Amino acid sequence: MTPPEHHIRCLAPLTKSGGDEEVRLEIDDKPVGVRLRIGRLNEQLVAGLPDRAFDLLEIAAVVYGADAAVSRGGPVDQQMGRKWHRRFIVDMPVRDRDFWARDDVTRLLEETLMFLSGDRFEFGFSQKRYPEAERSKFFKFDAESSWKADRVLMFSGGLDSFAGALEEIAEQRQRVALVSHFSASKIAPVQRNLHKALIGKFGGDFCRHVPVQVQMKGRSLKEGTHRSRSFLFAVLGAITAQAFEQNRVSFHENGVVSLNLPPVNNVVGTRATRTTHPQTLTRFTGFFAKVFEKGMRIDNPLFWRTKTDVVKAISRLGMNDHIAHTRSCADVHNQTKQHVHCGRCSQCIDRRFAMLAAGLTQFDPEEAYKVALMDDARNGAIDREVALSYVRNAQVFEHMTPEVLERTFPAVLDAVGHLDYPPATALTMIADLLNRHGASVSGVMHNTFDSRDADSFPEGSLPRLYGDVQRQALLAAIPDQAAPPDPPMPHPFILEVDTRRRRITIDDRVTFERNATASLLIELATLWLTGVGQGLPPLDYPFLQAAQLAQHLELASDEALRRRVMRARSYLRQRFASSGLDEALGGELIENNPWQGYRLAPDRVIVRKIEQD
Template sequence: MPEIRARPAPGGDTRNYGLPFTLDGIEKAVSIRIEGLSRNLVADLPDLSLDLLEIAALVYGCDAAVSRGGPVDTRLGRAWYRDFQIEVPVRCQNLWTRKDVRTALSEVLNFVSGDQFKFTFTAHPGAGGHQEFFKFSPDDGWQADRVMMFSGGLDSFAGALEEMFEHKQQVALVSHFSATKIAPRQKALKAALEGRCGPKSCKHFPVKIQLGKGGNKETTYRTRSFLFAVLGMIVAQSFGRDRVSFYENGVVSLNLPLVANVVSTRATRTTHPKTLNLMTRFFTGVFERTAKIDNPYFWRTKTDVVETIARLGLAEKIRVTNSCADTRNRTEQHPHCGRCSQCIDRRFAVLAAGLEHEDPEEAYAVDLMQGARREVRDREIALSYVRNALDYEVMAPPDLQSCFPEVTDSIGSLGVPPQVGLEQVNALLQRHGKAVAGVMRTKAPKDPAPQSLPALFGDTQREPRLRAGPKVPVAPSPVLQARLILTLQSTSKITINDKIELVGPATVRLLTILAEQHLEAAGAGLDPFDYPCTEAGKLAGLLDVTDESLRRQISRMRGDLRKRFASADPTLSDEFEIIENVPWSGYRLAPDRVDVRRKT
């Protein structure tokens, strides 16, 4: 259980405010840079807002500093869930020690992250006097009608454009960035909005908060959405506004798993309806007045978002927006990787809207329709995206609830009768599915390149299909519910379900190599169906055998296990295929059948 103790920040350069803390006794710090906030906004910033900012920054720093399992998690991903004990000095101690406020804070963080957060609030020595926290710039008395989070993606750009151009609102754009490659795009989009809507239509409030150099151990950053909301609410309260908006299409907000078993916090919960409700409850309690977090785009698809940008006259700026999750490997030539689910979603939406000329295919390192997807993870992400969309197209509400029971969390947070909410969500997903299916039927080349999405998906799959029946519901847990427990006892012995003992050197060596790979994938937080394979040639080399000898060894082992399973436990007689051979990729332990443990 990580223990975190924050200390009041020392004086110094207010352009780079360092919030020091210890993590299990090790010194760390969170850097907070908010140079974009104006002088008149911050001049009256109360102690309560400073407390909020420090709590959110500290939580974000702890999230990044503590791994969810590391490269080899012998507990098969169970370290995904973490328990934090945080002690933090606050200026408004009477507020933060109130039971309702502490409970609301823990609930929103627990849901967003999947972790447990427990707080102890001590008195801050700077209460009532620590105000000049940042470097300020002069301001002209500009006021905001609306406050929204602005990432520079398609959804937030469309939302800003719609508010400013169509609704004639003056909008405060609040951004967080950690990668310097994102900031120029946000600035360019802000300039485009001003050019379209007028010089006083918006103001940009960029924020940079990050853990000290070299401190990052975890990159899922599930608590970042809470940090975003806090920054937005501080700006909103300073302008006398009671509302902060995230603009994100409803298909993403629903948090349904892209791949079976990708559930809970392994998929983002940034704008999940329950997240927004919990945040609203928390901020309303903290400020003791209405403080709402909402998502005006919940009932829109990504295609709707793209069409909004075109309808309002800035389609040429689509290419400037950023969608890719792989910011680290971004280049000027390829600002989008084309492999992550965000890139795939973006490209399908642009094609469905008929605006591909505004989003050149050469901007993607891997083209949606012709690019080769050689990695198992890349193939599964793309194929699962399409499979789900085609299911959505023909899915009835009862099927939706049966296939994706986690949708209940969303429906229960919409403020409408459950059946009405289910039907509305189903209709949203059907529209999304129809758009994706239309692209697959009309845009896929007749002669697709090898390992491209259309080639992998198969010609017959491009036609509309009727569901053969609902999928088996997946339990809402990121831990794979395996039926076979393969235990690494030593370098010379492996057991399966504590009933079958394997001691043959060749068999043990083969399974150990694949088991270590399996553990590493689980510890890295990969989705089970994205676990990588070891190429046949590489595996044969590690075992010092030929490719043909490797195939014979695996075949013999399968036959032996079939007999031994049938003898040890008749219910396992069909479970001898514990090693998968994935075409073009190699071998791996079957992620839907095998759980690996290491005896310590």
């Protein structure tokens, strides 16, 4: 499927001498503005930056503006993500055209953005008319100072970035520049206050704050996923590092979030974020090696930590009292003074589990969460699924071996080749990371149920929902001899799979081979057997994400997959009817969840694989 195409034209600044702090665009002939202001660097540092650094900053702002100004189709995926992937044709004037027009540079830029965002950017570079102008329009200069940073860190105001800054200062005795991006006014004071806390403990010579404001002007904001935002972050960090004559920038984020294996955030296929994914950081490093003469390493020192490890690090370094001042919630715009965390998003759930696992909940007051992790009802279907899936996935990770990890989550291989270890070693270390995360979450759930019975929690709360799911799975596994259920549940169909002949046989009554439906069922049957091999309860058998399933079937898009599934259901209903089986049951063999993907309905089939001679 060809993605929607959008044309971007960069407009000249309102003043040639700078000062308007805005990147002005036209996207499909509609005006879009991106306000960009970088504070607290001194003019002498900025004066030493090369032209291509300013070009890079404007390119990043244009990419961010395009990403934010063009909708991906909204949260209701009614057409299987038809608008999710986009194509942007960008006409970009630059100061150093000879550099940006090089095929190797353009290719690296476009490939990096493709991996990060799922969008195709195609750049055409032209020469700026006034290359000496506009060099400082985005900077709000600080007083001249001889202070120099030893390290440049991206500082969001969350637990992970705070722990990273704390370790660099307290343990490594580094002077750090904290580069903070904010678009919402509620986050800026959080970042400032945490910076003041670090100064208060270690002194001003160890820490400087470089706040960066990036905002869409007027009503330009149409898309909130911001998948390209980390490219802008990395550029801001790299330019700051270049100004301080450093060649390393660090994002600090725990490895479970960095990997973000697709089920972790309950997203379909490409919706999983790749902000600090190992391949993203490798691509940034490779691209910046072209831009900056001495190269620029972009890394994540916390990759081998879990969220619980991160929280314990803050405690170990004596900054417990400032945990409550950090922010993790994804729903920034709906924060209130009373509830600074929504308690519903995966970030809030992850944070609260880590606090419970580390035994530090007294430093993270529950009243700060609009929905308490254990004691409040989750009324929305999506809210319930986010919380339940978080726990289920963690329990899957707890005992996962490297071999099962590779087979069940092949996306992990996207990371393995971009770590500083041999592939087999990296896979083992990732499995250990996920084991520790799973054990941490499972321990919290065990402690919760040891202290209270599940039925004592409110209807719709996480413990109650989880208890209900476990009870249903148990009842499904134990036949009721006293009284059959009313109405009786249909018996599971025996689905035999002959992969060599590409043949499917259902209850010895329906047979077909070497057609589109057979190929689809073979893929889903393989996934079903994976769930059995992991010893999972049937209701926890894994889903295969739409993007992965489409790739396995060599389909061009999620939309093509959706049509394939619809035709398969229709075909199965027809074959069931002609074989004397219940037609409706044929259409129920393939189950899908809008947030997780496709699988064989675990209560409708039993898969048997025909062994090859």
